[in-house]
Amino acid sequence: MNKSFELEYNEPKKSRLDAYLNTELDDMTRSQIQKLIKEKYILVNGESVAKTGIKIVSGDKITVNIPEEEPIKAVPEDIPIEVVYEDKDVLVVNKPQGMVVHPAAGHPDKTLVNAILYHCQINDDDVIRPGIVHRIDKDTSGLLMIAKNNLAKQSLMKQLKEKSNLREYLAIVHGNFKEKNGRINAPLGRSKFDRKKQAVVEDGRHAVTHFEVLEQFENYSLLKLKLETGRTHQIRVHMQYIGHPVAGDPLYGPKNTLKGQGQFLHAETLGFEHPRTHEWMQFSIEPPKIFQETLKQLRSKQ
Structure with missing residues (x-):
């Protein structure tokens, strides 16, 4: 109706x-x-x-x-994905830039979930986000953990809530730093001026990001960032907030920026306790080719 x-x-x-x-x-x-x-x-x-x-x-x-929207349902699609680790409970994949994590309005198919459902069986009642316990933005690359059953989903979601897992990112950002590391504690919520954006707002949700400066170039810096919380667009908004937006970010960055395929942000390291064995699992993956080539160009100008 x-x-x-x-x-x-x-x-x-x-x-x-x-x-x-x-x-x-x-x-x-x-x-x-x-x-x-x-x-x-x-x-x-x-x-x-x-x-x-x-x-x-x-x-x-x-x-x-x-008009009433047709219900969205994820269906298997034969789309190649890079599997970093897999067993009967969990799947760790390296999501490429440009791929949406799960179906939604405007992105009903060709998502990571569609690819995963073709690759393996996911026992989950959620027909839109089966196995998904956390997300990264479309143009952010890197590691995601997928729950293949309810045992794994409950365990991984609990770890996210308790902040006992590990999520580290690499980012190229605008500007240079005097400090070697820092902690950004600023609440996030929907922007009051642009509904497509998140922003630091007084009544927002608690959000904390830690950063370490790895290298500095002319007008840019390479950072390692660690998420203490996992809010929508958290790193991108926090970096803009402190005056160092992520390079290439079409939503939160300046127009005069590094050319790429969206923001230079990569989920490099992922760690969690295995839901069944309780063994600590940790994985790292190199950033995509365009990220590495851009770093080489910045280093060559030093």
Whole structure:
């Protein structure tokens, strides 16, 4: 069943229809709103409109019809993945840059989950995120642990909650440092100015990132970062917050940055207690080729 409601525009100045709806519909992106307008789900004074940039004036009544979304379900797809470790309980993979972890609106397939379901059996009732206990962003590369059954999922999620596992990243960031290491303790939540972004906000969730400066170049630095908590975009937002955004970051970094395939951020090391044997497991993986080549170029300019 479609969701439908009506809004009335009461501002003295004219406004673009899509811009106005972007401020009113908190759970939708501007591109999703524009898609609704183009598909004639939005009416102005009872009539459908063809253009997203149409101007509305005070007194206009806007009817918003939101069609029911088809349920998303992850299905196996024959997509190559790099398996670092596997047994009957856990799977550790090296996720490449450009791959989304699990299906969602806008990314219904070709995700890491689709690849994993083809590779092996995951016994999990979650049809969208089977086996997923933590995530890394689409353009962040590196190690992820996957639970193959409920025993493993409960154990790995408990370790994440208790902060007893190990997650270390490599990042190339803007600028140089006077200190050799540091701790960033700043709460994170949704940005009040851009819903696609996270930000340091007073009433946000507790978030702590530790960093160590490994190398410094002209205008850039190589860091090792350790997550104490695992909030959405945590490293990217924390580094922006202290004035050292991750190089190549299209969301939180400057436009004048290193050329790559998104942010230069790599989940290098992963450690956890095995859910069944209780043995400590630890894995490390080199960053992708573009990351290594960029480091060589920065070193050559020293």
